[in-house]
Amino acid sequence: xxxxxxxxxxxxxxxFDRDVHEVCRELIGAELYVDGVGxxxxxxxxxxxxDPAAHGYRGRTERNAVMFxxxxxxxxxxxxxxxxxxxxxxxxxxxxxAVLVRALEPTRGLETMAERRGLDDPRLLASGPGxxxxxxxxxxxxxxxxxxxxxxxxxxxxxxxxxxQGPRIGITKAAERPWRYGLAGSRFLSRxxxxxx
DNA sequence: ATGAAGATGAAT
DNA sequence: TTCATCTTCATC
Numbered sequence: 001x002x003x004x005x006x007x008x009x010x011x012x013x014x015x016f017d018r019d020v021h022e023v024c025r026e027l028i029g030a031e032l033y034v035d036g037v038g039x040x041x042x043x044x045x046x047x048x049x050x051d052p053a054a055h056g057y058r059g060r061t062e063r064n065a066v067m068f069x070x071x072x073x074x075x076x077x078x079x080x081x082x083x084x085x086x087x088x089x090x091x092x093x094x095x096x097x098a099v100l101v102r103a104l105e106p107t108r109g110l111e112t113m114a115e116r117r118g119l120d121d122p123r124l125l126a127s128g129p130g131x132x133x134x135x136x137x138x139x140x141x142x143x144x145x146x147x148x149x150x151x152x153x154x155x156x157x158x159x160x161x162x163x164x165q166g167p168r169i170g171i172t173k174a175a176e177r178p179w180r181y182g183l184a185g186s187r188f189l190s191r192x193x194x195x196x197x
Numbered sequence: 198a199t200g201a202a203g204a205t206g207a208a209t
Numbered sequence: 210t211t212c213a214t215c216t217t218c219a220t221c
Contacts, residue, residue: 045204047204053204054204055204058218061217061218062217062218063218077204077216077217078215078216078217079203079204079216080202080205080206080213081203081213081214081215082206082213082214082215083205083206085204085205087204100204128205128206129204129205131205131206168204169204170204171204
């Protein structure tokens, strides 16, 4: 346990009603729990509405409908037919921006995560968007749920962090601003940040 | 109706 | 580098 004044503020849904890149930076070091299981966010990616690689870029569809809704909700989609990926919807209604949560450092519910993942190594529990969802048991069932109510629990980081950034993973389409953001020096990144730009 | 591609992960 | 696995969306 830590000393007195270090209580971490709960992140309300309004937190996400602003520029997605700003939200990304604020989220590094924040804590994410689903039904009490989770840890510290160490890696995210920004997808704004002007980004050809973003799901909302070509307009609203059944899958991405939540992205067009109000900020502070979960957007969950199926990736490569196998994995689930978790996003936090940003900006107001009608603007399809979101943060892809790519990796976290497990701090609570390690045993539960290990069981769900079928392995022990803490570094492999939630270091990647698909792994993270498996570890936290996130599926289509969480799509559209507000982030400031159970089963979600989000808390602001308590101390300053050093943030690194670079090109996104698995994106071939050109885009000017979109970035991957990470906690400098973390051992729980999905991949190292080698080529800053 | 049909098919191609996809914000991944694990194994080879 | 390959492949598993299947939904989504655009097109025919």
